[in-house]
Amino acid sequence: MKILIYGLNYAPEITGVGKYTSEMAEWFAQAGHHVKVVTAPPYYPKWRIFPPYKNRWTQEIIAGIRIYRSPLWVPAQPSALKRLIHLMSFAVSSFPLMAWQAFRFRPHIVCLLAPTIFCLPGAWVATRLTRGKLWLHIQDFELDAAQGLGLLASGGVLTKLTAWMERKLLQGADLITTISGQMYQRLVHKKVAGPNTWIFPNWVDTTLIYPLDAPSPLRQAWGIPEDTFVALYSGSLGEKQGLEIILEAAKLLIEQSKIQFIICGEGFPKQRLMQLAGEEGLDNILFQDLQPLEALNDLLNIANVHLLPQRADVADTVLPSKLKGMFASGRPVIATAHPGTQLETYVSNGGLVIAPENPTLLAQTLEQLFHHPEYCQELGQKARQFALQAWHQQTVLKDLETKLIKFSLPNHNLGNSTELVSAPPSPPSNHRPCVKQGDVNQ
Structure with missing residues (x-):
């Protein structure tokens, strides 16, 4: 083609x-x-x-x-x-x-x-x-x-x-694709979905992003002890993330010296967030610049848990692409989303979902994961397995290639290629924890 x-x-x-x-x-x-x-x-x-x-x-x-x-x-x-x-x-x-x-x-x-x-x-x-x-x-x-x-x-x-x-x-x-089932439903609502409307999910290269056997070298470079529990937000900093919830949770956990927050990325709200953290004396938050691609796996492995805040009013208009890398790193994710949203469906396969705009619940969830490292590790292993099964780069793109050739070159001989379904269902989920106030072990 x-x-x-x-x-x-x-x-x-x-x-x-x-x-x-x-x-x-x-x-x-x-x-x-x-x-x-x-x-x-x-x-x-x-x-x-x-x-x-x-x-x-x-x-x-x-x-x-x-x-x-x-x-x-x-x-x-x-x-x-x-x-x-x-x-x-x-x-x-x-x-x-x-x-x-x-x-x-x-x-x-x-x-x-x-x-x-x-x-x-x-x-x-x-x-x-x-x-x-x-x-x-x-x-x-x-x-x-x-x-x-x-x-x-x-x-x-x-x-x-x-x-x-x-x-x-x-x-x-002629053809419309989008990255999730609920974004597909938005196309239905807009009355533009048809036979040539497909779900084409994002992916992750699981050979480039994988769990490290030893502590990330960035821990030593950034002066973070190995026994410190790191809650990491990494990626672009924008309004749709609602990152203020991280600052508020850090304020609630300021006395817990073994829990360290890291915000790593770029975006125009960054200076405002740094100023607010300084004014509140939040020395348990470390701000870092966006890391080069070759350091991405080290960055994702510095975390004990990844943070994925998302404002409730945009939960189904965007699906954060960073989730794939978080899962591939073998670390659990704490996301903010309402039950039934696509974000909640995905995160529940390797993490915990809490109500949006609730810093108290975020702080409680982090603290209880800190005190239950076996459960934290169990969630991380589930996240890695889900990334391997659902988001493997070669599988996603090969399937897309097959269908695109049929669509654009209908007389092309495809041999034994695999055909995609136009509107596949939501990904399978055997474990869908949605955390409530004071309960992270359900």
Whole structure:
């Protein structure tokens, strides 16, 4: 296949959508397909262009794949309106590149990665000029998430306009995929789901992320004793995470000297969080910068437990991609989510789920896991096994390849390839602990 990947985020970004887009592109290229990418200069999660990149039209080759980059406007502190302008600026600047690649490359499939829904017109034109197929993969319902966070007023003129625009744009795709069952149901609710609407989950390379037999070398580098219980949040720092709950739980556990919180990542709320922690005298919180990819396994293994806070009002508009790496590291996860959400369903296979916005319950859960290391280890082993069974990179991407070939090249001989089901059910779960006040051992 000839695949043109079109999206806002790509390597060298190592968090969020960019990580998965890059890994998918490289996998398809290594499988023998011809892949090109149209993207923006790397800027996420710091919300500023990575040096030495320039905010202009450029091209380069990464892992044998030619990458075309278009400039965009990057706000220092994104708001609802600024985010919309940010997304639209890339859609406008990249449109000529997409038209050029349509004639020059003539792709069988144009894969558009959301959150860049405003790029759908450019992707649609590229496929119609070449009789290719337009594939929209939704990692994040950006408009729904913005409304859930209060960035777009419910029922407001801007919200209604963007919802109407989103529906019209979605209807122009030949194929739509998304990463979870409940995000699939959102497509049903938006009346855009059909026979060519599939679930395509994120994955994890379990050979790169795995439990270490010895303490992580970062413990010594950061001055953390081996007997200290580490509660780690790692990844991008944004409003949808509701990271204030970690600061509040740390305040409740300030007298427990053997429990250490670490917040590792980048994002515009970081300075505010550091200032709040300083004002409260929370010396049990260590802030660290985003670590390079080669140190990711050491970082994830520094944890005794991973923290995955998520605001309740965005629980089913996004599914945190960082969960896969947390599970693969063989450490349990404590997530905040309501029962019945997709996040609760997944986390229950190797962690504990508590009610959102309840720092007291988070502190109690951490303290009881600290006092029950065997139970903590048991949950971590379940997490690792689930990652191996449900999110193995080769299995997920090979299955996708099979179905994409059938979809875009119907006369191609596939031999004995395995067929995917268009809308598979939620992942199996034999153990679904949902923690209540004062009870972590159920």
